Amino acid sequence: MKIKYLCLLTLGIATACSPASKVIPADSGQEYQYLMTIGNEDIPAEEFLHVLSKSRDFDDESQKLSNEEFEENLSLFINYKLKVKEAEALGMHKSEEFRREFETFKEDLKKPYLLESSLREGEVRKAYNRLQEVVNASHILLRFPSNASKEDSIAVYNMAKKLQKKIQDGEDINQLALEYSQDPSAVKNKGDLGYFTALQMVYPFEDAVYELKPGEVSNPVLTQFGYHIIKLKDRKPNPGQVKVSHILVRTDPADPISEDHAKRKITDIYTELQKEESSWKEVCQNFSEDQGTKQSGGELPWFGVGSFIPEFENMAFSLEEPGEISAPIKTPYGYHIIRLEASKPLGSFDELEESLKAKILRDSRSDLIKEQVMAMQKSKYDFRENLSVSNKVKDIFDNYLPGDLEAIKNEISHQQLLDSTLFSTQNGKKSVADFIQFIKADEVVVKPKAKQFFKPWYHKFEEVSLNEAEEADLMKNNESFQLLVKEYRDGILLFNLMNEKVWQKALNDTSGQKTYFQDHQEQYQWEKRVGALVIKVNQKNYKDSLYAFLKEKPYSGDLKKKLEERFLKQEPLAFTMEQGTFELENHPVLSKVDLGKELQDLDVNKSLYFVALGNTIPSGPKKFSETRGKVIQDYQESLEDDLIKTLKEHYIIQINQDEKNRIANIVVKN
Structure with missing residues (x-):
């Protein structure tokens, strides 16, 4: 993907899109002024102003340009438009590769402007606002018969209304759930769902719960499971998330003896944990029956309200200090002892936004958003x-x-x-x-x-x-989107042209590189150089032994390796080294040495250095192999200069001085 180049290539001036920028649509009926004409194409003045406005607010006098900066930006803009014009002349905008790439970019560019984006943003905000609270509710579920007729559906609805009335008249919803609910879990929980929060229930159910006040009973709520009657018992601030470890002793519901055995065992474990010398991790590894966590000390992932069974969750959230251990508790899995490792509040909107978007995409509300979008589109279009x-x-x-x-x-x-x-x-x-x-x-x-x-x-x-x-x-009508699409379209064309005519050409043209090197040999010269080992002393207690070692060893190609063997195996941070042939003037340490001394110590920027010197090499020309990277870079710049020169000869450029002056009055300092 070439997106990383667009920041540099789209005019080579600035990057971010400015919402303040304006361009007059061709069919707006307004007089459309042009800054310049290149070949047969008129370039609007507002397009240039849009580019200049990307990283500057010209209402602020301090951010305005100097005359020199304005002219430089105008020159860059002309060069940019010339390259795009040439890319079009070569038919690059007609290639299948360009079409695919441009369509991919356009799909991403339009997303923030779409009706769906604003609706989805509203749902993300709604979900985050609901996450601020956790709610406790009970429900009764009435399912539809298989192949239900309209009459069947009405009968289920009427039954749901009767149950609603019973609860409103004071009957216990949990007892009614045990008798009437067709939710399989009602046999155990009597319809009590415990505490939960947003994005943990199907959307219509969640919507209904968050509209209730504690003690209120909902009308029948239709979901894919059937009709629900919901009673809200409580709502309170979301406590965030906790990280806990646990020790588990399992029970077997089919074996009455296992219950008594597990209770005695968990009591003994709890007693052991009260001893000052006990280790949670060792006790967990020795006695926990949760095979998936015992070796890691029983550690569980971070979780929030509504993620675990209520008995476990309630105890976990009741612990206050890291390291605090709960008394044994019973769950359907057996007996647990829980230790709090850490806790944290609900994250900020910015922290949770992406995960909320991902959840909503998988949620039934995503289909609801699409339905709303289609309804709005049908009306609008x-x-x-x-x-x-x-x-x-x-x-x-x-x-x-x-x-x-x-x-x-x-x-x-x-x-x-x-x-x-x-x-x-x-x-x-x-x-x-x-x-x-x-x-x-x-x-x-x-x-x-x-x-x-x-x-x-x-x-x-x-x-x-x-x-x-x-x-x-x-x-047709969104000026900001028009400018953004054009910018990316032209940016892709610019990249393709430069890649073909400049960058890849320079990389692949070995003969051209060598010719350029030979024609510009004076640019590729070595300054005076010296072979040297430069040592920065990090631990001053090594100063004397290091100096003594160096004094006995004249400079050689393997001196660095000898020092590593002698000192750094025992103390790798004692000093750092660089060895090679360096230009004296360009090196922060070697530029200060006395070439007459083979070994010397220097204080540079409050750091101690030892320098061992070898042979001095006079200034002279570089070999092509020694500077090929710089030659390629310079060759690319030369090809680009030649390209611009050719394009300026090929395309007639006419500047509208009045429009240039108008833009200058907006962006140039007084």
């Missing part, structure tokens, strides 16, 4: 459906299997419906032929069932068509 045609097409589809698309098409053609309009938006009409081609293209994920072939494909066709209408509306 003047969606009109031709029901008589769509019903006829549906009837034809329902007589065939999904694989019989050609037969379906032939039947539709026979009934002269291919060119008929299914629906229209302000973006245009969609015909039956368009719909069939959409299915044949198979570019979207649709999983139709036999005898339900038409409905899912038609719904997806509507969805894609409405999204196209929304994108077309953005491109």
